């Protein structure tokens with residue numbers, strides 16, 4: 001699914017009105033109706049007091065539509081106008097007048113802190129103060145109102161976007177954002193929903209289709225792509241009857257050092273589980289029996305050194321190499337990395353200590369084969385591209401790095417983001433149960449296993465990240481967050497494949 005910027009969405013809004021020959025009021029009615037339907041389905045007539053806080057722009061207009069429909073259906077509703085300016089939008093005004101037709105109670109005008117209402121914990125707050133038209137941080141009593149609502153225990157539902165967040169710009173004032181329990185957003189998710197500094201304000205969200213122009217959606221280059229099950233299904237490359245282990249390639253896993261051989265074990269088994277035809281692990285001598293006894297299917301080549309890797313040589317040409325997991329940073333290992341990077345025509349996954357070595361020896365960047373896949377977690381990323389001022393600055397630097405070095409950069413974490421040149425792919429699978437040692441090692445094996453099966457580097461990255469997260473979701477479903485270990489993620493790669501084509505309804509997006 002595409003993610004559009006606030007400017008693109010306003011443009012879509014205009015084009016839709018033109019092409020569908022409808023009024024902007026009708027489009028607002030559609031949006032409000034969708035929120036109403038969601039609420040009605042979930043509340044089912046419950047006698048809860050719904051307090052709707054409307055700004056004076058179109059987000060506020062949506063709030064008024066929602067209020068009118070709820071009142072018409074017998075809900076107990078109190079509508080407030082957060083009157084921060086007298087520049088009320090046309091559709092706000094139209095709906096302000098319309099709400100008079102269904103209630104004798106006029107919306108309550110708020111103009112200062114003295115107007116803040118009493119709110120009970122059992123009430124529901126609907127936040128329609130600011131939408132994607134926010135253009136500066138809320139100030140004064142409006143900022144205080146947001147803080148007042150945040151301090152309240154009542155359930156908070158935001159319309160389109162939590163008020164105070166910009167759809168795709170850095171946040172300046174964290175104290176001026178509504179912390180929503182749930183957000184109902186129109187047509188597409190917003191980029192801020194997925195970034196570490198702003199996602200905590202969003203919690204759960206649903207996307208509500210409001211019928212924006214399909215040609216615009218199809219033909220407009222988005223600012224990011226969201227990767228969920230339907231996209232992953234499209235990435236999957238089916239097997240043919242006469243395919244054999246040669247077709248699925250031979251992965252070389254290079255990793256492990258004394259005390260960290262497990263990293264190579266996890267990557268090796270992940271490469272097998274995702275479907276590599278053959279996997280050879282290249283490990284220091286001390287890893288030999290560990291690999292042979294834990295994964296009998298794997299072949300093992302050992303370095304001449306007992307405890308670390310000093311020279312990587314194989315008697316076959318790997319179809320993909322993943323390097324770095326548990327590798328250590330011995331001087332001889334640095335030289336070995338430099339040498340192996342010069343192998344021609346082999347796709348690479350570069351992880352963990354291989355990334356750290358590169359960060360400490362920036363001249364190695366020149367040896368990175370083009371289209372190599374780098375899989376840093378935020379700490380490794382900082383060492384690689386330098387610090388950033390905010391999430392957007394991070395993405396800008398990551399894009400620049402990807403372009404300059406012609407690599408795929410996978411920024412791991414919740415909502416892992418794959419950066420390729422100036423494109424962003426945001427993963428939706430995965431959960432905090434995956435914050436456990438070795439889960440990144442499993443990811444490297446997964447991606448290498450896909451490369452070896454012929455997935456191109458970008459596809460292997462985006463699909464691999466999705467499958468790894470999906471395996472993690474299944475593991476967490478079976479074991480609970482705390483008990484998941486990286487091996488459980490690897491074990492569930494098979495279930496992730498089966499799940500990919502199961503007919504079950506898509507789960508609600510949540511983080």
Ligand SMILES: NC(=O)C1=CN([C@@H]2O[C@H](COP(=O)(O)OP(=O)(O)OC[C@H]3O[C@@H](n4cnc5c(N)ncnc54)[C@H](OP(=O)(O)O)[C@@H]3O)[C@@H](O)[C@H]2O)[C@@H](O)CC1
Nearest residue numbers: 009013028057058059130131132133134135136137138160
């Ligand atoms: N796109 C779509 O397809 C559809 C969109 N729809 C809805 O429209 C929403 C966008 O509406 P919108 O553009 O009217 O902007 P909105 O967020 O209501 O507020 C802007 C107002 O606030 C003001 N203002 C800004 N910052 C401020 C601040 N810090 N402090 C004080 N004032 C501030 C600004 O005025 P300014 O003073 O800057 O001139 C302006 O008056 C969108 O989120 C969705 O809910 C649906 O109805 C239909 C389909």
Ligand SMILES: Nc1ncnc2c1ncn2[C@@H]1O[C@H](COP(=O)(O)OP(=O)(O)O)[C@@H](O)[C@H]1O
Nearest residue numbers: 377412413414430431432434437438439440441
């Ligand atoms: N909260 C989370 N939600 C989704 N995925 C997560 C979360 N925490 C960690 N992960 C995933 O787990 C993996 C952790 O990788 P990494 O930090 O390199 O682990 P390690 O170095 O121990 O192998 C990444 O793929 C990351 O995206």
Ligand SMILES: [K+]
Nearest residue numbers: 127130161163
């Ligand atoms: K809002």
